[in-house]
Each structure stands twice: as C-alpha cells, then as structure tokens.
Amino acid sequence: MSDSAPLLSVRDVHAYYGLSHVLHGVDLDVREGQIVALLGRNGVGRSTLCKAIMAIVEREGSIRIKGQETSQMMPHQMARLGVGYVPEDRAIFPGLTVEQNLILGQHANAGPKSWTLDKVYSQFPSLERRRDTDADVLSGGEKQMLAMCRALMSGPDLILVDEPTEGLAPLIVEQVAELLAEITRSGVSVLLIEQKLTMAMRIADHVYVMGHGRTVFSGSPEELRIDHDTCKAWLEV
Amino acid sequence: MDTFIFVLVNGLLYGMLLFMLSSGLTLIFSLMGVLNFAHASFYMLGAYFAYQLASFGSFWLGLILAPLLVGCLGAAIERFGLRIVHKHGHVAELLFTFGLAYLIEELVRLIWGRQPVPYRIPESLDFTLFSVSGIDYSAYRAFMLLIAVAMFISVLLLLKRTRVGLMVQAALSHPDVLWAMGHNVPRLFMLVFGGGVALAGLAGVIGGNYLVTEPGMAQQMGTILFVIVVFGGLGSLLGAFLASLIIGITQTLMVTMDGTLTDLITSLGGAAPHATGMFREIWTIAPANLAPVFPYLLLVILLIVRPRGLLGTRES
Numbered sequence: 127m128s129d130s131a132p133l134l135s136v137r138d139v140h141a142y143y144g145l146s147h148v149l150h151g152v153d154l155d156v157r158e159g160q161i162v163a164l165l166g167r168n169g170v171g172r173s174t175l176c177k178a179i180m181a182i183v184e185r186e187g188s189i190r191i192k193g194q195e196t197s198q199m200m201p202h203q204m205a206r207l208g209v210g211y212v213p214e215d216r217a218i219f220p221g222l223t224v225e226q227n228l229i230l231g232q233h234a235n236a237g238p239k240s241w242t243l244d245k246v247y248s249q250f251p252s253l254e255r256r257r258d259t260d261a262d263v264l265s266g267g268e269k270q271m272l273a274m275c276r277a278l279m280s281g282p283d284l285i286l287v288d289e290p291t292e293g294l295a296p297l298i299v300e301q302v303a304e305l306l307a308e309i310t311r312s313g314v315s316v317l318l319i320e321q322k323l324t325m326a327m328r329i330a331d332h333v334y335v336m337g338h339g340r341t342v343f344s345g346s347p348e349e350l351r352i353d354h355d356t357c358k359a360w361l362e363v
Numbered sequence: 364m365d366t367f368i369f370v371l372v373n374g375l376l377y378g379m380l381l382f383m384l385s386s387g388l389t390l391i392f393s394l395m396g397v398l399n400f401a402h403a404s405f406y407m408l409g410a411y412f413a414y415q416l417a418s419f420g421s422f423w424l425g426l427i428l429a430p431l432l433v434g435c436l437g438a439a440i441e442r443f444g445l446r447i448v449h450k451h452g453h454v455a456e457l458l459f460t461f462g463l464a465y466l467i468e469e470l471v472r473l474i475w476g477r478q479p480v481p482y483r484i485p486e487s488l489d490f491t492l493f494s495v496s497g498i499d500y501s502a503y504r505a506f507m508l509l510i511a512v513a514m515f516i517s518v519l520l521l522l523k524r525t526r527v528g529l530m531v532q533a534a535l536s537h538p539d540v541l542w543a544m545g546h547n548v549p550r551l552f553m554l555v556f557g558g559g560v561a562l563a564g565l566a567g568v569i570g571g572n573y574l575v576t577e578p579g580m581a582q583q584m585g586t587i588l589f590v591i592v593v594f595g596g597l598g599s600l601l602g603a604f605l606a607s608l609i610i611g612i613t614q615t616l617m618v619t620m621d622g623t624l625t626d627l628i629t630s631l632g633g634a635a636p637h638a639t640g641m642f643r644e645i646w647t648i649a650p651a652n653l654a655p656v657f658p659y660l661l662l663v664i665l666l667i668v669r670p671r672g673l674l675g676t677r678e679s
Contacts, residue, residue, distance in 0.1 A: 180543045205545030217540040219533040226529050233545030280545055 131193060133158050133284050133315050134179070134209075139187035141171070141178040148174045150339040151187070154317075156284060156332075161306060161316040163330035163347075165323065165361060171339040172319045173214050176286045179317075180204050180211050192283070206235040210282030214289045214319075216273040220262035224253055227261045227272060231279030239314060240281025249305075250275065267298035274305060284315045291322050303329055323361065327351070335360050365496040370619050371612065376504055378611025379511030383566035384584065385591045385603040386518060387559030393535050393598040394555050396453060397445065400460040402563055403585035404467035409433050409564030410571025410580065411475055414482035422485035426568055433564025438557030445556070446549065464581065472578045479577035507569045514565065515604075522600075531555060535598075590658045594665055596675020605673055610658045617654035623647050 132155035141149040149171045156162045164172050178185040181201045189196050191207045205211070219227050228246060247254035250271050256264065261272060270290055277285050287306070291299040303325050306316055320326035327333065327347040335343035335350070337360040343350060350356065388402045412432050413425030440463065448459045483489075484503045491499040522528040530551055533541045542548035574580070591610060595602030620627065625646045629635050636646050653660075665672065 177539075182539045182543060200549075201539070201542040202545050202547045205543055211540070211543045213537075213540055213543075217537040219541075220536055221532055222529060227533075229526075230529055230533055230541070230546070231544060235545065276544070 132156060132190075133192060134317065135188070135190040135193075136175070136179065137188040137190075139175070139178055139185060139189060141174050141186075142184045143174075148183075148339055149178060149185075152178075152336070152339070152341050154334055154341055154344075156315050156317050158283075158315055159310060159313060160331040161310050161318055161329055162332045162334065163326040164317060164319045164334050164336060165326060165350075166336035167360070168321075170336045172336055173288050175336070176211065176213075176288050176317070176319060179286060180209065202233075205233060205280060205282075208237055208281075208283035210277035210280060210285035210314075212273045212277045212285060212287045212290065214292070216269045218261045218264070218269050218272060220260065222261060223258050224261045224264070224272060225257040228253075228276055228279055231276035233280050236279070237281030237283065239278075239283070239312065241275060241278040246275045246279075266293050267295070267301070270294065270298070270302060271305070274302075274309075278309065278314070282314060284317065285309065286317045286319075288319045289321060290318070291320065291325065299325060366498065366619075369495070369498050369500065370616055372500075372508075373504070374612030374615035375608065376508050376511070376611075377615050378608035379508065379515065380566055380570050381587065381591055381611050382604050382607035383511060383514055384563050384588050385595070385607050386515075386600060387562040388588060389592050389595070389598060389600050389603040390531070391556055391559045392592065393600070394531065394538075395445075395449075395552050397449075397456050397460065397556075399556075399559075400457065400585070401463040401467060402460075402560065403581040403588055404464045405433050405437060405560035405563040406567040406570070406584055407471060407576075407578070407581035408436070408467060409567025410482060410576040411471055411480070411567075412564070413568040413571060414475075414480050414576055417482065417485075422487075422572075429568045430561045430565040433567075434557040434561030437560030438553050441553045441556035446552075464585070468578055468581060475578075477578060479575050482572045482576040484572045503573065507573060510565070510569050514562065518562075527551075527554070587658060590662045594658070594662050594672055596672030599672070599674040602672055602674030610661070613661075614654050614657060617650045617657060620650040623649055624653075 134154070134156040136152055136154040139149055139152045140147065152171070152175055154162070154164070164175065166172055174183060177183040179189055181196070181199055181204050185197065187197065191204070191209060194207065196204060196207065199207070219230065222230070225243065228243060232240065247257070252268060253272060253275070256268070261269070264272060274287065274290065290302045294302065299322065306318065307329055310316055318326060318330065327350070330347055333343070333345060333347050333350050334341050335356055342360055343353065343356045345353070384402065384406055388399055391397055391399050409429050412429035413422070416425035416428055445456065445459060448455045488503040488506050490502050492502040492505050493500050522531060530541065530546055534548060534551060538548050571580070587610070591606045592603055594610070595604070595606030623646060625635050627650055
C-alpha cells in the first residue's frame with residue numbers, strides 16, 4: 127500500500143437505523159488512485175457503511191476526506207467535497223430522460239475531472255441513442271452505466287460503488303469492471319462493494335472484509351487468497 | 364345553451380381555484396410525505412394579507428405581496444418547525460400541521476375579528492365584461508380565470524423546463540440519492556413548501572374577495588381540498604387537476620339546477636321513479652341541495668371502486 131495520506135479515512139465508525147445499531151466500529155482507508163474492494167456476506171453492513179460515509183444514515187466516529195473531518199457534514203456537502211455515490215439499486219430517477227438524469231449529476235462544485243455529456247455518449251453510444259428516453263425503461267446494464275456516469279458528471283475524487291454487477295449478465299459485468307479500471311486510471315479512487323469475489327479480487331488494489339458490522343480483514347487480494355481462515359469464516363456461504 | 368356554457372365556465376373557474384390549492388398540497392405530500400392539514404389556512408392568510416395590503420394601498424399590491432408573504436411564512440414554518448418535527452415521524456408531522464391550522468385560525472380571529480372583513484373586488488375590475496342572453500359575465504371572473512391559467516402554465520413550465528423542476532421530480536423517487544449527488548434537498552423541500560403555500564395564498568388573494576374573507580374560510584375549503592387530493596390520487600398532480608375540475612364543474616352545475624331529482628331524470632329521458640316506500644323523499648330533493656354533499660359522495664364511491672384514487676399510485 128502507498129504511504130500517501132488516505133483520500134478517505136474511516137475510523138471507529140458506528141451507524142444506526144433508528145434503534146438498530148448496524149456498524150460497530152469500522153476502520154478503513156482509500157488512497158488516491160486505488161480501487162478498494164469491501165467484501166463480506168449480505169447484511170454485514172457494507173451498504174450501510176457507504177450510506178454512513180455519505181451521511182445518509184445516522185453515524186458516529188471519524189470520517190475524513192482529504193484530511194478534512196466530515197462527521198458533522200450533510201450529504202450534499204460530502205458530494206461537494208468530491209465523493210460520488212452509486213447506490214445498490216442504481217436509483218435512476220423515473221420519469222426523467224437519460225440526459226436529464228445525467229444533467230442532475232452535475233452540481234455547483236463539480237470538479238475538474240467531471241465527465242461531460244459528450245464523454246458519456248462517446249463511451250456509451252447506447253445511452254446517446256436513448257438520451258430522450260425515460261431512463262426507467264433502460265436495461266439493467268444500461269441503468270448501471272447511467273448511474274456510474276451520473277456520479278462521474280460531478281468530477282469526484284472518490285466514488286462509492288455499491289454492488290454494481292448485481293443481476294447483470296457476465297458480458298456486462300466485464301464492461302463494469304473495465305469502466306471501473308478506466309475511472310481509476312483517470313485519477314478517481316473507487317470504494318467497491320461487490321459480491322462477485324473473482325471480479326473484485328482481480329481489479330482491486332486493496333481488500334477489506336466486513337463481518338458483524340466491523341472490518342475483520344485488511345490486506346492485498348493475494349493476502350486474502352491465502353488466508354483460508356478469513357475466507358472460510360467471513361466469505362464462504 | 365348559453366346558460367350552460369356560462370355555468371361551465373364558472374365551474375371551470377371554481378375548479379381552477381381548487382387546483383391552485385390542491386396543486387401545492389399534492390406537491391408537498393408527494394415530495395415530503397407531509398399531508399399538510401394547515402394548507403387551507405395559508406389560503407385564508409393570503410386573503411387576509413391581501414385585504415390588509417389593499418387597505419394600505421391597492422389590490423394590485425396585495426396580489427403581488429400577499430402570496431410572497433405567505434410563501435416566506437410557509438418556508439420559515441418548514442425550516443424552523445416542520446423540519447425539526449420530521450425527525451419524529453409522520454404522526455408528529457400530522458399533529459404539527461393540525462395544530463398549526465388551529466393556531467392560524469385563532470390568530471386570524473384575534474387580529475381581524477370573528478366577522479367577515481370587507482375585502483372587495485377592485486373597482487378597476489368591477490364591471491360586466493360581456494353579456495349573453497341577458498346573463499352578465501364580470502371582468503373579475505375573467506381575471507381570476509386568467510390568473511389561474513397563468514399559474515397552471517407557470518407551474519408546468521417550472522416543473523418540466525427548469526433545473527429546479529428536474530430536482531423536484533428526482534426528489535419524488537430518490538431524495539437521499541439526489542441529496543448525495545450534491546443538491547441541497549432540505550432547501551429544496553423548504554422552497555417547495557413555501558411555493559406550495561404561496562399558491563394557496565394566491566388563491567386566497569383572488570378568491571377571498573370573490574367569496575367571503577372570514578375566519579371559517581380555511582375550514583370550509585380544507586375539507587373539500589382533502590376530498591380533491593384523495594379523489595385525484597394522493598401524490599398525483601394530474602389527478603389533483605382532474606379532480607379539481609370534475610368537482611368544480613359538477614358542483615357548479617348542480618347548484619344552478621332547478622327542480623327535483625325526478626325532474627332531472629325525466630328531462631334526461633328516463634322514467635319517473637315510483638315515489639313510494641321508505642326513500643320516496645329522495646326523489647323530491649333538489650340537485651342544488653345535494654351539491655355540497657356531492658364531492659363526498661363521489662369520494663366514497665371512488666374509494667370503494669378504486670382505493671388509490673383517479674391517478675394515484677399508492678393506496679395509503
């Protein structure tokens with residue numbers, strides 16, 4: 127792992143849904159230009175961690191972006207600090223066209239890395255062909271690409287991508303992996319929550335495993351591969 | 364035929380006035396999940412503010428300033444009241460708006476008294492615009508229709524053609540995601556609440572002098588308003604529009620009908636019902652007397668046949 131200061135630093139983070147205590151002290155770092163994969167079984171709190179980082183759920187502990195403490199910030203302030211979010215269900219806005227969804231991805235503090243409509247359409251011609259179509263009728267793969275491009279329209283330094291390959295065909299999964307690799311090459315870091323271990327381990331620079339609402343493993347994909355105890359206890363079904 | 368067209372235009376006018384109120388209530392409910400029991404109170408405040416401003420200066424001053432004042436007051440109530448109560452759930456929100464309605468009504472009684480205030484149609488619009496078959500159509504009615512149509516087109520353009528409109532539409536389905544995309548959603552909620560009640564205030568400004576400006580006006584309008592939003596389908600703007608027109612036009616038509624239900628049935632070519640038995644009195648009732656009950660009857664029937672309302676997507 128690089129010695130540079132982390133872009134995202136999460137320390138002893140707790141999160142709650144009402145009275146339900148979901149995260150019990152998570153520690154995690156994402157450094158510049160990295161893809162960090164967050165693995166674990168369903169229900170261990172990985173999506174909640176994304177929401178906690180984005181301030182969508184009630185949270186405690188320290189979350190620093192580029193060294194700045196954000197625990198008192200609201201979601202729009204997190205986005206304006208350079209954090210993009212692609213939620214698990216893609217959350218495409220129904221009733222709005224593909225282009226309107228993309229336009230809403232831009233905000234007042236959009237960074238220099240922000241994608242333009244031209245860039246999105248050159249990368250994904252199918253989105254250009256359907257630019258005036260209600261985004262809700264796109265296929266699952268197109269919706270995923272749209273959700274990721276929408277997050278990139280604000281020029282984030284870091285994007286949190288929650289289960290991007292869920293329900294997608296193998297060919298589309300490869301496209302998602304390629305897009306994530308390209309995003310990282312352009313200088314955007316990625317925190318990837320993924321169920322497909324093979325894909326995640328192939329593209330990730332660093333891996334965390336979560337269990338019971340806390341991080342139980344931190345290391346490289348190679349280190350995880352040979353750590354049979356962790357794999358058996360926290361990843362195998 | 365001329366009379367029928369006049370009644371239809373009057374019904375359309377009443378329907379558009381109802382839509383001015385129901386559009387804001389529907390938008391606020393769709394976006395924030397808040398069924399604002401105090402919505403009609405802002406209609407009343409619009410009328411009283413306009414009356415006060417008209418007594419200082421002119422009706423036109425009230426037309427511009429009263430909805431703005433009501434909107435600002437609504438935005439402040441959302442920011443410093445509703446937003447705090449929101450953390451405690453929808454029941455707390457409902458109780459808050461319920462209490463607010465009573466508070467506004469009592470304040471109005473305290474400031475302006477229990478009797479109707481002399482809020483009059485401006486002299487510049489108090490004349491007959493045209494007459495057909497001996498029936499006069501006042502310029503003020505045409506003015507009200509013009510304002511209502513202008514408001515309808517403005518809201519439509521705002522929602523469909525502006526970035527704020529896109530944000531409102533996006534927030535209807537995924538407010539948290541829109542918020543996490545860098546848009547200040549709480550501020551958007553405040554603007555929608557302020558804008559929604561400003562529309563109600565505008566309806567009060569132009570309706571208060573056409574009807575009566577008195578402390579009971581909010582309660583009278585409030586019940587019919589809830590019938591409209593439930594009838595149209597909770598959360599559906601188009602449904603609220605259709606329901607406003609249907610109720611506005613049918614109620615106006617019924618009020619102007621002469622004779623009894625039996626006369627109505629026979630004039631439509633039906634056979635006169637046998638006026639015997641337990642319910643024989645029903646056939647002697649005049650449709651005009653049924654007009655106030657009609658919206659509620661329509662609502663009950665619709666809720667049995669189609670619980671989600673005309674165009675609603677959810678049943679609760």
